[in-house]
Amino acid sequence: MLFNSIEFAIFLPIVFLLYWFIFNKSIFFQNFLLLVVSYIFYGWWDWRFLSLIIFSSLVDYFIGIKLSKTGNQRRRKLLLTASLLVNLGFLGFFKYFNFFVDSFVEAFTLFGSSFEPTRLSVILPVGISFYTFQTMSYTIDVYKGKLQPTRDIIAFFAFVSFFPQLVAGPIERAKNLLPQFSEKRRFEYDKAVDGLRQILWGLFKKMIIADNCAVVVDEIFFNYAEYSGSTLLMGALFFSFQIYGDFSGYSDIAIGTARLFGFSLMQNFAFPYFSRDMAEFWRRWHISLSTWFRDYLYIPLGGSRGSMWAKIRNIFIIFIVSGFWHGANWTFIVWGGLNALYFLPLSLLNKNRTNLDIVAKGKYLPTIREAFNMGLTFGLTVLAWVFFRAESVTHAFAYMGGMFSDSLLSYPEIVIKNLILLLGAFTLIEWFGREGQYAFANVSLLRPRPLRWFVYFFVIGLLFYFKANQPQPFVYFQF
Template identity: 50%
Template sequence: MFFNSLAFAVFLPIVFFLYWFVFNKTKSSQNALLIVASYYFYSCWDWRFLFLLVFSTFLDYYTGIRIEKSEKESDRKFWFWLSIGVNLGFLGVFKYYNFFASSFAELVTGVGFKASPLLLEVVLPVGISFYTFHGLSYVIDIYYKRIKAEYNFVDYSLFVSYFPLLVAGPIERATHLLPELKVKRTFDYNQAKDGICQMIWGLVKKVVIADTCATYANAIFDHYPSMNAASLILGAIYFAFQIYGDFSGYSDMALGMSKLFGLELLRNFNYPYFSRDIAEFWRRWHISLSSWFRDYLYIPLGGSKGGLWMKIRNTFIIFVVSGFWHGANWTYIVWGFLNAVYFLPLLLSKSNRNNMDTIQLKWNFDSVKVIWSILCTFLLTCVAWVFFRAKTVTDAVAYLKGIFTNGKFASQYLDNERYNYELLVMIALFVLIEWNSRSKVEPLSGKRNGLKLALAIAAIMAFGTFSDYKEFIYFQF
C-alpha cells in the first residue's frame, strides 16, 4: 500500500475517523488502534513478514527489560549482545547474505577456483532496515542508561511499527517518540491543518517532481551507451531531483499524517540541495540516518576526539557503512566512499562545522561565492548519485566517462510522453519555490496558503493521472 495510492486514500480517513471519534477515550485505545492499523498496513506488502516484525519487536522489548533488571554487568552484556546479534543477523541474512556469497564466489573464481554459491531466493522484507534501527537504538540507549525500559508492550510495539514511518522512515528515537505515545492525544485543528499541507506538498514532490523525473532518468540510465553528453548530464540531474522528491516527499507525508494523529516526528530533510558544502548537505539530507550513525557509530568509535588518523578512519567508516546500509551492492559502497572523499578536505581544514546558518543572499560578491558553492556541492552530489543509481560500478564509470566522450552537447529527443524543455522549466520552478521557502518546514506552511494549496492539489491531480511510476525508491532499503 503506497501513500500515493487509492487504497491508502481510503485507509487513512478510516483510521483518522476511528482514532478521533471511536477510540479517543484513552491513550491505550488510541495506541491499540494505531497498532492494528500499522500491522494491517504492513501485511498489505506481504503478510508473512509480519511475523518477523512482531518477533523483532518482542525481542527488543524483552531484552530491554532484562538489561535494565540485570544487576550483573555480565548479564547486561549478554542480553544486550543477544538483541544486537539477532537483529543484525536477520538484517544480514535477508539483505546481505546473497551479496557476500556472490562476492566471495567471484573472488574465488578470480584466483582460479570454481565456486557455486548457495543463494537464498527470498524477497527483502520491506522496511527491515528502518524498524531494525528503531529497535537497535532503543536497546543501546537502555544499555548505556540513557533511558528506562518500556514495560507497556503496546506502547513499545507502536514505537517500532507506527505505519507512517514503518517502511521508509524517518528513523525515530525512543527518547523522542515514546514520550508522545505515553500520553493521550487531543485533536488540534491547527496541527491537523499543517499536517494536511505538509502531506500535500509531499505528494507534489512525489507525483509531480519525482515521478516525472523518473520517466526520463530511467530512459537515460537504461540506455546510457547511446546517449550524448548533454543527455547524460540531464539524466544525472533528473535522478538527483527524482530521489530528493521521492524520499523527502515520503518523509513529508509521514510527518504530515502523524500531525493528523497528534504526533510530531523528527524532521528528515531541510532543503539539502541548497547546501554550501558536503558536510552541510549531510546535515540536511536524511537527517535521522545521519544522526543515527553519528550517535551510535561515529561517537562510540571515538568521534573527533582522537588524532587525525582516527578522525579520518571514523569518517570513512560511517560513510561506507551508510552506503552499505542502503543496499547490498558495490555501487552503494562506492557512493558512500565517494562522499567520504568529498568530506575529507573539510575535515582536514577543520571547516566541516561551517555553514550552520540559513542562507541569506545580498547583492554583493559574497553572495556570488555562496551560489558558486551551492552549485559545486550539487555537482559533486550528482556525480555520487550516478553510482547510487547505476546497476554496477562499471556502468557508473562508463556513464560518467560518456559525459566527456559521447560527442556534442546538443538536445537529444527521447521517445517518452514528456519533453526535456518542459521538465527543465518545472524543475526550475520547483527550485524557486523551495528557495523562497527555505526557512519554513515546507512551502505550503504559514498564512495565506489557500491559493498555493489549490495549485498544489491541481498539480497532483494533473500529473497523477498520467504518472506511471508509483513506487518509492527507499522501499527497497
C-alpha cells in the same frame, strides 16, 4: 500500501475518524488502534513479514526490561549483544546474504577457482532497514542508561510499527517518539491542517517531481550508450531531483500524517541542495540516518578525536557503512566512499562546521560566493548519485565516461520543457521556503483565506494533470 495509492486515500480518513471519535476514550485504546492499523498497513505488501517485526519487537521489549533489572555489566553486555544479533541477523540474512555469496564467488574466481554456491530466493521485507535501526537505538539507549524501558507492551509495539514512518522513516529515536505514546493526545485543528498541508507538499514532490523524473531517468540510464554526454548529464540531474523528491516527499507525507494523530516526528530533510559544502549537505540529507550513525557508530569509534589516521578511518567507516546500509551492491559502497572523500578535507581542516546557519537567511538571494559553493556542492552530489543509480560499478563508470565525452556540450536528444519548467518552479518554491520546516509551510501566511484555498486546489489539480501514467514505488522501499 503506498502513500500515493487509492487504498491509502481510503485507509487514512477511516483510521483518522476511528482514532479521534471512537477510540478517543483512553490512550490505551488509541495505541491499540494504531498498532492494529499499522500491522494492516505493513501486511498489505506481504502479511508473512509481520512475523519478523513482531518477533523483533518482542525481543527488544523483553531485553529492555531485563536490562533494567540487572546491574551486572557482563550480563548487560550479553543482553545488548543478543538484541543486536537478532536485529542485524535478520537484516544481514534478508538483505545481504546473496551479496556476500556473490562477492565470495568473485573473489575465488580471481584466483582461478570456480564453484556454484547455493543462492537463496530471498524477498527483502519492506522497511526492514528502518525499523531494525529504530529498535536497536532503543536497546542501546536503555543499555547506556539514557532511557528507561517501557513496560507498556502495546505502546512499545505501536512505537516500532507506527505506520506513517514504518516503511521509510524518519528513523525515530525511542526517547523522542516512545514517550508520545504515553501522553494524552488532543485534537488540534491547526496542527491537523499543517499536517495536511505537508502531506500535500509531499505528494507534489513524489507524484509530480519524482515520478515524472523517473520516467526520463530510467530511459537514459538503461540506454546510456545511445545518448550524448549532454543527455547523460541531464539524466544525472533528473535523478538528483527524483531521489530528493521521492525520499523527502515520503518523509513529508509521514511527518504530516503523524501530525494528524497528534505525534511529532523529526525533520528528515532540511533543503540539502542549498548546502554550501558536503558537511552541511550531510547535516541536511536523511537527517535521521546521519545522526543515527553519528551517535551510535562515529562517536563510539572516537569521532574526530585522536590522531589524523583515526579521523580518516572513522570518516571512511561511517560513510561506507552508510552506503552499505542502502543496499547490497558495490555501487552503494563506492557512493559512500566517494562521499567520504568529499567530506575528508573539510574534517581534516576543521571546516566541517563552518556553515551551520541557513544560507542567505533573511535575504532573497545568496551572495556570489554562496551561489558558487552551492553549485559546486550540488555538482559533486550529482556525480555521486550516478553510482547510487547505476546497476553496477561498471555501469556507473561507463555512464560517467559517456557523460564526459566530446558530446557533453552538444544539444541533448531528450528535452522535456514542461518537466524543466516544473523543476525550476519547484526549486524556487524550495528556496523561498527554506527557513521553514518544509517549503509549503509558507502558504499558511497567505491572506485572505480564499487565496490559500486556491493554492491548495491548484496543487491538487497539478497532481491529477501531471501525474505519471504508472505510479512509481518509493525508491527507498528497496532499502
